[in-house]
Amino acid sequence: xxxxxxxxxxxxxxxxxxxGAVAVAVKSDLEIPEPLYQALSIYLLLAIGLxxxxxxxxxxxxxxxxxxxxxxxxxVLTPVIAYNVxxxxxxxxxxxxxxxxxxxxxVSAVTFIAAQAVAAYAGVPSEGFMPALVAVLEVPAIIVGLxxxxxxxxxxxxxxxxxREVVTGRSIVLLVGGTVIGWIAGVEGTEKVxxxxxxxxxxxxxLFLLDMGMTAARRLRDLKSVGPFLVAFGVLMPVVHGxxxxxxxxxxxxxxxxxxxxxxxxxxxSYIAAPAAIRxxxxxxxxxxxxxxSLGITFPFNLTVGIPLYLTLAQxxxx
Numbered sequence: 001x002x003x004x005x006x007x008x009x010x011x012x013x014x015x016x017x018x019x020g021a022v023a024v025a026v027k028s029d030l031e032i033p034e035p036l037y038q039a040l041s042i043y044l045l046l047a048i049g050l051x052x053x054x055x056x057x058x059x060x061x062x063x064x065x066x067x068x069x070x071x072x073x074x075x076v077l078t079p080v081i082a083y084n085v086x087x088x089x090x091x092x093x094x095x096x097x098x099x100x101x102x103x104x105x106x107v108s109a110v111t112f113i114a115a116q117a118v119a120a121y122a123g124v125p126s127e128g129f130m131p132a133l134v135a136v137l138e139v140p141a142i143i144v145g146l147x148x149x150x151x152x153x154x155x156x157x158x159x160x161x162x163x164r165e166v167v168t169g170r171s172i173v174l175l176v177g178g179t180v181i182g183w184i185a186g187v188e189g190t191e192k193v194x195x196x197x198x199x200x201x202x203x204x205x206x207l208f209l210l211d212m213g214m215t216a217a218r219r220l221r222d223l224k225s226v227g228p229f230l231v232a233f234g235v236l237m238p239v240v241h242g243x244x245x246x247x248x249x250x251x252x253x254x255x256x257x258x259x260x261x262x263x264x265x266x267x268x269x270s271y272i273a274a275p276a277a278i279r280x281x282x283x284x285x286x287x288x289x290x291x292x293x294s295l296g297i298t299f300p301f302n303l304t305v306g307i308p309l310y311l312t313l314a315q316x317x318x319x
Contacts, residue, residue, distance in 0.1 A: 016206045020213020032211035040208045047197040048131040049178020055128025057186040066252035071133045075140030079105030098149035099285035105141025106270035115264035124257035135175045219296030234297030242267030256318040263310035269294035
C-alpha cells in the first residue's frame with residue numbers, strides 16, 4: 001500500500017495538482033487562462049476517445065461485452081446507493097439527494113485519466129478500451145438521478161432538456177466522437193496524428209491538473225457551508241463505490257490495472273456533465289452541495305488517497 005501510495009503521490013500529474021493547491025494557499029497570482037483551460041479539456045477528452053476507439057478496433061467484441069455490461073450496471077446501481085445514504089442517513093431532501101446521487105453515480109474524466117497514469121506509473125497498465133467505458137458510465141447515473149427527482153410531481157426544470165444537455169454536451173460529444181473516429185480509422189489511420197495526441201498527452205494532463213488543483217483548493221473554502229455529514233459522504237462514499245467497481249472489474253475479466261481504473265471511475269464524482277444537466281433539470285438543487293462535494297472533497301481525496309487504495313484492492317483481490 002505504501003509503495004502504491006508513493007508511486008501515486010510522486011507522479012507528475014498529482015504533484016502538479018498539489019502545486020496548484022499550494023499556489024492558492026500562498027495567494028500566488030498563478031492563473032491558467034480560460035481559453036487554455038478550454039483547449040486542454042477538449043484535447044484531453046478527444047485524445048482519450050481516440051485511444052479508446054483504436055483499442056476497440058483491435059479488441060474482439062467478446063472481450064468488451066462483459067466490461068461494458070458491468071459498467072452499465074454500476075452506472076445504475078451507484079446513484080441508487082448514494083441517494084439512499086443521503087436520504088436515510090443524511091436527511092437530505094429529495095431534490096438535493098437526487099442531484100448529489102447523479103454526480104456520484106457519474107464519472108470524472110480527469111480522475112479516470114489520472115488513474116490510468118498512476119496505474120501505468122505503478123507498472124500495471126489498464127486495457128486500451130477503458131476510455132469507451134467512461135462514456136458508458138457518464139450518462140446512466142444522471143438519468144437515474146433525474147428520474148428519482150421527477151418521480152413525484154412536476155419540477156421547475158425539464159428532465160428532457162437536461163438529458164439533451166448531457167447527450168449533446170462537450171464531454172460526451174468528444175468522448176463518443178473520438179471513440180468512433182479511432183475505431184473507424186484504426187491504428188494505421190491514426191498514425192499521423194498519434195505524435196500529437198499520444199506524445200503530448202501527459203504534458204497537457206499535467207497543465208490541466210495544475211489548474212484543477214487551484215480550482216479544488218478554492219472550493220475547500222465552502223466546506224463550512226456543506227456540513228460535516230457531506231464532508232464524510234464525500235470521502236466514504238467514493239471508497240464504497242470504488243471497492244464495488246474494483247470487484248465488478250475483476251469479475252468481468254479486467255486486468256488488475258483495468259479493475260483499479262474502473263474502481264477509480266466508479267468512485268469519482270462528475271463536475272462537468274452532471275452539473276450542466278442538474279442546472280437545467282433540477283435548478284432548485286443547491287450548487288454548494290454538489291459542486292463542493294464533488295470538486296472540493298471527492299476529487300482531491302481520490303487523486304491523493306483513493307486511486308492508490310483502489311489499485312491496492314485490485315492487487316489484493318486480483319492476486
